[in-house]
Amino acid sequence: MRLRSTLAALAAFVTLPAAGAQATELEVTHWWTSGGEAAAVAEFAKAFDATGNKWVDGAIAGSGGTARPIMISRITGGDPMGATQFNHGRQAEELVEAGLMQDLTELAEKEGWRDIVHPVSLLDSCTVDGRIYCVPVNIHSWQWIWLSHKAFEDAGVPVPTNWDEFVAAAPALKEAGKIPLAMGNQPWQSSGAFNVMSIALAGLDAWKAVNIEKDAEAAAGPEYAKVFKAAADAREFRKDSNVQDWNQATNLVITGQAGGQIMGDWAQGEFQVAGQVAGEDYSCLPGLGVTEVISTGGDAFYFPKLDDPEKTQAQMELASLMLSKEVQVAFNLKKGSLPVRGDVDLAAANDCMKKGLEILAGGNILPDTNQTLSPDTQGQIEDLMTEFWSSDAISAEDAQQRYAEIIANAD
Incomplete structure (x- = not known):
């Protein structure tokens, strides 16, 4: 009943234009x-x-790494566009400091964003010198591995419940002609x-010592040595994964050509579009089935300053709408992400999304690296990881040494 009421309210929300609203076009890049x-x-x-306004879609093909330089330029x-996507964290920090982004503080205080955004650290990531410059729209956690039931069934081994079982099953997957680990080349x-x-x-x-405290000794220490050793083993699993984009790698899992993929929960949207059912066609293991945790990455929208009062008003309307209960439900159910509001009805969530909601409710959360490391530091790590994988x-030992040097100079 609650779900039916929510959907009815959403239908009313999206079909009735606001009375007297001025139609304004707003380009949104993402x-x-x-x-x-x-x-x-x-x-x-x-x-x-x-609302009577007009969304002009400015989709940029490729990943965020491709799109962000175009947006910033x-x-x-x-x-400037009317609104633009960035990830939670420091990606737009210099644009804000240069005075190029709209200040949303008045709107946020009027609507009580600090009381409804959960965790509130997401709003803190939008805040510079006490002022709010973006609206967080979802929580996307990287902390998942997605597993194809068909691939493991074809290989004659059970679907793993943790990373060690996945590693143990890899030889059987390879023998059955499967790619153990799907990974794109970005x-x-x-x-x-x-x-x-x-x-x-x-x-x-x-992880906190390295990514939050920037502790180079921890990065060079025995705990991270285990990670580099495991990653060196895992790169053997992904050797035949000759795809570029993340969703192409996800499709290898969906079609049973690959056993699994380490990818954020945005992968759920691809399984959903393909008509697959969580728990039946695929499984999801938060924290690789070892350390169940949700990282609070995700997406936020910023609104560049425009010399047009009507467009500025439309920007505020869009910012408010993105955080409304109805739109939070509709958007996140399709995206596979978790809402930034804890007061919405997600009875329609699938099994994987419910796992994420349970972990979030339990408070076992971490910031995303976009929130803890600068874009420059992350770029250096990405370059290293591209070479290593x-x-x-490049051996596990050499890669770890170079990684520790990056952390030693991280900002």
């Missing part, structure tokens, strides 16, 4: 172009258009997989 992502962003567009070059994918393995295998204390020429 990098959501896969099937699941496109379905999710369409919920934002539909709701915004229903436009803003700094005097051709730097952020290999870096993200390593980070997931770090939390799961080195433990929370070691793609070639046996």
Whole structure:
């Protein structure tokens, strides 16, 4: 009943334009172009258009690493869009400090964002010098491995329940002609997989020491040595994963060509579009089934300053709408992410999403590396991980030494 009421309210919300609203076009840039992502962003567009305004979609094909330089160049070059996606954290910090982003503090205080955004650290990531410059729209956690039931059934082995079982099953998968571990050839994918393995295998204390305290000794220590050894083994599992984009790697899992993929919960949108059912067609293991934790990464929208009062008003309307209960439900159910509001009804969530909600409710959360490391430091780590995962020429020991040096100089 509650779900039916929520959907009815959403239908009313997105079909009735606001009385007397002035139709204003607002270009919104983002990098959501896969099937699941496109379905999710369409919920934002539909709701915004229903206010009488017009969402002009500015999707940029490729990953965030491809899109962000284009977005930043436009803003700094005097051709700003109406709204733009960044990840939670420090990616827009310099734009804010340069005075190029709208201050949303008045709107946030009027609507009580600090009381409804959970965890409140997401709003803190939008805050510079006490002022709020973005609206967080979801919680995306990297901390998952996705497993194909078909692949393991074809290989004649049980679906793993943790990382050790996955490693043990890899030879059977290879013998059955499967790719044990699907991974695309983009730097952020290999870096993200390593980070997931770090939390799961080195433990929370070691991860915090390295990524929050910037402790180079911990990065060079025995706990991280275990991670680099495991990653060196795992790169053998992904050798035949000859795809570029993350969603292509996810498709290898969906179609049973690969056993698993370490990827954030945005992968759920792809399984959903493919008509697969969590717990039946695929399984999901938070923290690789070893250390169940949710990292509070995800997406936020910033609104560049525009010399147009009508567009500025439309920006505020969009910012408010993105955090509304109805849109939070519609968007996140399609995206596979968790809402930033804890007061919404997600009875329609699938088994994997419910696992994430339970972990979030239990408070076992960590910041995302976008919130703890600068873009420059992350770029150095991505370069290292690209080299390490793609070639046996760099040993686990050499990679760890170089990693520790990056952490020693991290900002």
